[in-house]
Amino acid sequence: MIKKRASNIEVKKINRNKIFRYVNKYGRVSKPDISTQLGISMPTVLQNINELIKQGLVHEVGEFESTGGRKATAIAPVRESYYALGIDITQNHIGLVITDLSGDVLKHKRIYKPFSNDREYYKEMAEIALEFKNNEIDEDKKFLGVGISIPGIVDTRNKKIQFSHALNFSNIESERFSEFIPYPCILINDANAAGFAEMYHYDKCFNAVYLSLSNSVGGAIIVERQSYLSDSTIADKLYLGDNLRGGEFGHVTLIPNGNKCYCGKRGCFDVYCSAKTLSQYTDGKLEKFFREIELGNKNLLKIWENYISCLAIGINNLRMIFDCTIILGGYVGSYIEPYISRVKEEVAILNTFEMDASYIKPCRYKVEASALGAALQHIEAFLCTV
Ligand SMILES: [Zn+2]
Secondary structure (H helix, E strand, O other), X not given: OHHHHHHHHHHHHHHHHHHXXXXXXXXXXXXXXXXXXXXXXXXXXXXXXXXXXXXXXXXXXXXXXXXXXXXXXXEEEOHHHOEEEEEEEOOOEEEEEEEEOOOOOOEEEEEEOOOOOOHHHHHHHHHHHHHHHXXXXXXXXXXXXXXXXXXXXXXXXXXXXXXXXXXXXXXXXOHHHHOOOOOOEEEEEHHHHHHHHHHHOOOOOOOEEEEEEOOOEEEEEEEEEEOOOOOOOOEEEEOOOOOOOOOOHHHXXXXXXXXXXXXXXXXXXXXXXXXXXXXOOOXXXXXXXXXXXXXOOHHHHHHHHHHHHHXXXXXXXXXXXXXXXXEEEHHHHOOOHHHHHHHHHHHHHHOOOOOOOOOEEEOOOOOOHHHXXXXXXXXXXXXXXX
């Protein structure tokens, strides 16, 4: 009997969670619509909506146009009821993002601030972040916390950052990053955070590889994600591997005995497809590189074509291993949309099984995907509690 009761409570909780996530996603919906789309009975929907109204998470926002019978009440989420802040730490900058239950970038900012592993830096980083937060959010009770994205291997179990090539350190305590921040902090690897952000709004994509083409090449592997439209709540599961190095695609060998990589080995994916491979020809400015190829700069077009050939090998390898959607992100990913059909063409030539390369997608977030993904750790944790 006790077991049965527990399972009823569980079902009730799952239903409420599904209903809130549905309203939160679609913005303005009717109760019959919720009932039909989620396959939950009308009395259960009514009871849950009333509870969610009491909690201040949804509200009534007028009526829908009548389609013959009684007009249906429109229900909408109160998305601004909870906020989170995301910080992206890079070698030379601090990226900042505010998001709410919508999961969208509400405000963002990027500040030049070279990283330095000392208390002064961590203190200033916290001051910059908190000033940004305080300018945008006035009520602390609505603030869920801070997500911090780091270009390194984040070991949450042992509460340390094992290694960061970009920031030039190994084995430092996670606490250093959060010491001056008086709110709950979650640390996450930058590529994992960006991958998480990209997947956040996908309803029907259950496995994906996020390929981060920034100043180094990395990525995230998201597997067996569940949708709230099926039998469970949504969960973006990141595959981290046995040593937290899952998704370190940058050091896959692309060209045997090829050019030297910063890691000390030769022919790594990183050597041929990092953003630096392109920006080194335009004073370190990637934007300028893409502007030049738009203008038809022949030398740079040749370099771009060579880049695409190498990228295609890498993408095809990932597709063969993971057989899932591949999202192209990072600095190069944010410029790649106009060239995506060219990339697909090259990959299709290499693929053994399929000519259709529609599984390759340009990233949705062109700026601050990592900071957003870090902030979303708090939003997702909150959504799980509704
Ligand atoms: Zn390497």
